[in-house]
Amino acid sequence: xxxxxxxxxxxxxxxxxxxxxxxxxxxxxxxxxxxxxxxxxxxxxxxxxxxxxxxxxxxxxxxxxxxxxxxxxxxxxxxxxxxxxxxxxxxxxxxxxxxxxxxxxxxxxxxxxxxxxxxxxxxxxxxxxxxxxxxxxxxxxxxxxxxxxxxxxxxxxxxxxxxxxxxxxxxxxxxxxxxxxxxxxxxxxxxxxxxx
Numbered sequence: 533x534x535x536x537x538x539x540x541x542x543x544x545x546x547x548x549x550x551x552x553x554x555x556x557x558x559x560x561x562x563x564x565x566x567x568x569x570x571x572x573x574x575x576x577x578x579x580x581x582x583x584x585x586x587x588x589x590x591x592x593x594x595x596x597x598x599x600x601x602x603x604x605x606x607x608x609x610x611x612x613x614x615x616x617x618x619x620x621x622x623x624x625x626x627x628x629x630x631x632x633x634x635x636x637x638x639x640x641x642x643x644x645x646x647x648x649x650x651x652x653x654x655x656x657x658x659x660x661x662x663x664x665x666x667x668x669x670x671x672x673x674x675x676x677x678x679x680x681x682x683x684x685x686x687x688x689x690x691x692x693x694x695x696x697x698x699x700x701x702x703x704x705x706x707x708x709x710x711x712x713x714x715x716x717x718x719x720x721x722x723x724x725x726x727x728x
Contacts, residue, residue, distance in 0.1 A: 536570065536571055536572060537571070537572055537573050537574075537575060537688055537691070538560065538564070538571045538573070538574045538575070538612075539574075539575045539577065540557050540560070540574070540575070540576050540577065541577040541579065542554070542557065542576070542577070542578055542579070542626070542629070543578075543579045544578065544579075544622075544623055544625040544626045544629075548592075548596075548625070549596070549600070549625050551595075551596065551599065554596075554599050554600065554603060555599065557603055558599065558602055558603050558606065561603065561606035561607065561610065562606065564606075564610055564611070564612065565606065565609070565610075565611075571612050572612065572691050572692065572694075572699060573612050573613040573614075573615060573687075573688075573691050573699070574610055574612050574613070574614045574615070575615045575616075575617060575684065576607075576614065576615070576616045576617065576629060576630070576633060577616075577617045577619070578616065578617070578618050578619070578622055578626035578629060578630060579619050579620055579626075592625075600625065600628070603629075604628060604629070604632055607629065607632035607633075608632050611700075611703075612699070612703065613634055613635070613691065613699065613702055613703040613706060614632065614633045614634045614635075614703075615633060615634065615635050615636075615637065615684075615687060616629070616630040616632075616633030616635070616636040616637070617636075617637050617638070617680070617684060618630055618636060618637070618638040618639070618642045618644070618662075618671065619638070619639050619642065619677065619680075620639075620642060620643075621642070621643045621645070622642060622643065622644045622645065623645045624645060624646050624647050626644075627644050627645065627646045627670070628646075630644075630670060630671075631670065634703055634706040634707055634710065635672050635673075635706045635709075635710070636670060636671045636672050636673075637671070637672065637673050637674070637675075637680055637683055637684065638662050638665070638666075638671045638673075638674040638680070639662070639674065639675070639676065639677045639680050640662060640674050640675055640676050640677075641662065642662040642665070642671070642674065643659065643660065643661060643662065644659070644660040644661075644662070644665045644670065644671075645657060645658065645659055645660075646658045646660075662674045669710065669713050672709075672710065672713070690702075
C-alpha cells in the first residue's frame, strides 16, 4: 500500500480566496476523514500577495464564510500530521488556515495579518512579523526560503520512514510541543503586536 503526502497550495488575498480551490480543499479533507485514502501527512502551503489587506477586505460574503468555516472544522480534525508553510504577506484567510495546523513553518520575511472584531462591531487589523508570530505560537519555525524548503523535504523524508503508529505519535508530539510552547509564552507574557 502506497503512503503519500497530500499537499495543498492556496493563494489567498485578505479575506478573499478562490472558491473553486477552497471547495477542492474541502472535498479532499472530507476524503481524508472518510479513511478511504492512505495519506501520511498533509502540507498546507499559503501564499499571499506582497501588500497589507485593505479595509474593504475585512468582510467575507456569507457563502464564502460558510465554506471557510467548513474547511476550518475539517482542518482542525485531520487525523494526519498537518504542516503549514507560510510564504509572503499572509492575510486573514491564510492566517486562519495556519492556526489549524499542528506545526507551522514560515520564511524569515513572512508577515501575518489578522483582524479582530470587538463587542461594538469595530474591526481592528493586526499585523505581526514572523518573529512576533513565532513568539505568539502561530509559527513554530522560520528560516530563509531555501532552508525552509529543505526543512519541508526533511519532514517528508522522516514521515516516509515511520510506521503508522509512529506517524500518529509524531502528530501527538507536534500538538504537545505547541501546547507547551503556548503555556511557556503565556507564563512569560505575550509580545506586543502592531494594530493598524
